[in-house]
Amino acid sequence: MRAGWIQTLPTFGEPAANLAAVAAVIDAAVAAGRAADLWVLPELFATGYVFADRDEALRLCEAVPDGPTVSGLIALAGRAGCAFVAGVAERAPDGRLFNAAVAVDGTGLRAHYRKAHVFGDERRWSTPGDLPFPVVDLAGARVGIMICFDWRFPETARTLALAGAQVIAHPSNLVLPHCPDAMVTRALENGVFTVTCDRVGTEERAGMHATFIGRSRIIGPDGVVLSEGPPDRPAWDVVEFDPTRADDKRLAGGNDILADRRTDLYRL
Numbered sequence: 111m112r113a114g115w116i117q118t119l120p121t122f123g124e125p126a127a128n129l130a131a132v133a134a135v136i137d138a139a140v141a142a143g144r145a146a147d148l149w150v151l152p153e154l155f156a157t158g159y160v161f162a163d164r165d166e167a168l169r170l171c172e173a174v175p176d177g178p179t180v181s182g183l184i185a186l187a188g189r190a191g192c193a194f195v196a197g198v199a200e201r202a203p204d205g206r207l208f209n210a211a212v213a214v215d216g217t218g219l220r221a222h223y224r225k226a227h228v229f230g231d232e233r234r235w236s237t238p239g240d241l242p243f244p245v246v247d248l249a250g251a252r253v254g255i256m257i258c259f260d261w262r263f264p265e266t267a268r269t270l271a272l273a274g275a276q277v278i279a280h281p282s283n284l285v286l287p288h289c290p291d292a293m294v295t296r297a298l299e300n301g302v303f304t305v306t307c308d309r310v311g312t313e314e315r316a317g318m319h320a321t322f323i324g325r326s327r328i329i330g331p332d333g334v335v336l337s338e339g340p341p342d343r344p345a346w347d348v349v350e351f352d353p354t355r356a357d358d359k360r361l362a363g364g365n366d367i368l369a370d371r372r373t374d375l376y377r378l
Contacts, residue, residue, distance in 0.1 A: 113251075113328060117324055118132065118155055122157070122160070125179050126178070147192055150280070151194060153225075159283045163235070167235035170199055171200055180214065187216045191216065194215075196212060196281060198211065198212055211224075211281050213255060221244040221248070223255045226239040226257075245274055250353065253279050255280075258289075262289075276355075280305060282307060283309055301359045310322050324345075331356045
């Protein structure tokens with residue numbers, strides 16, 4: 111499969127313009143002969159990240175899957191013959207707001223996830239997620255989904271690996287410096303490919319400040335970094351790999367990183 115990330119510099123509060131910017135990258139990749147089967151986009155790629163308050167978030171959140179951003183991604187996937195995993199601001203039917211992610215292709219919504227580990231000022235507006243960590247057959251691979259700060263909790267990636275994920279798609283808005291390197295460990299300890307897509311730039315709103323670190327990465331199940339974005343500008347990249355490499359959990363000497371787990375001892 112060919113998997114790619116699109117590291118963006120979104121304009122806050124302009125979802126249509128931010129979606130159009132993604133479409134322009136897809137067109138450029140196709141024109142360059144570097145189309146991807148799966149594209150991973152950043153967390154909250156269409157809205158921006160720093161909401162002044164819950165009321166502002168409410169105005170920018172939309173329904174899944176019927177909102178304009180998700181509908182636009184489905185249409186773009188159909189036109190380009192690809193799939194997306196992307197972070198979106200979700201308004202649930204009961205009025206709760208979520209920092210969410212969707213997996214879509216040209217047939218429609220394929221998976222839906224709500225961020226389990228809400229970070230920092232997101233707690234001003236976002237409800238902690240209530241959906242299981244999903245693994246979906248997408249673009250020729252079994253793709254698991256987590257969002258940004260979920261990386262800090264190793265149970266997240268392990269749960270996806272145990273559910274059969276070959277690739278972990280990781281939409282992010284990273285402000286801490288540790289994640290790009292930590293994802294090497296997440297890939298290695300679970301024997302999976304990871305695709306972390308971050309954004310760049312700074313948002314300062316309502317007394318809050320966030321500077322995003324870029325460095326989007328694709329990492330192989332052996333911990334090798336296959337692709338890395340710059341820290342300070344929009345960029346994109348595509349890597350081709352065989353996702354079935356992630357099905358082999360054996361190590362030299364006859365070990366197996368999942369079968370050898372001592373679940374009888376992993377308790378307090």
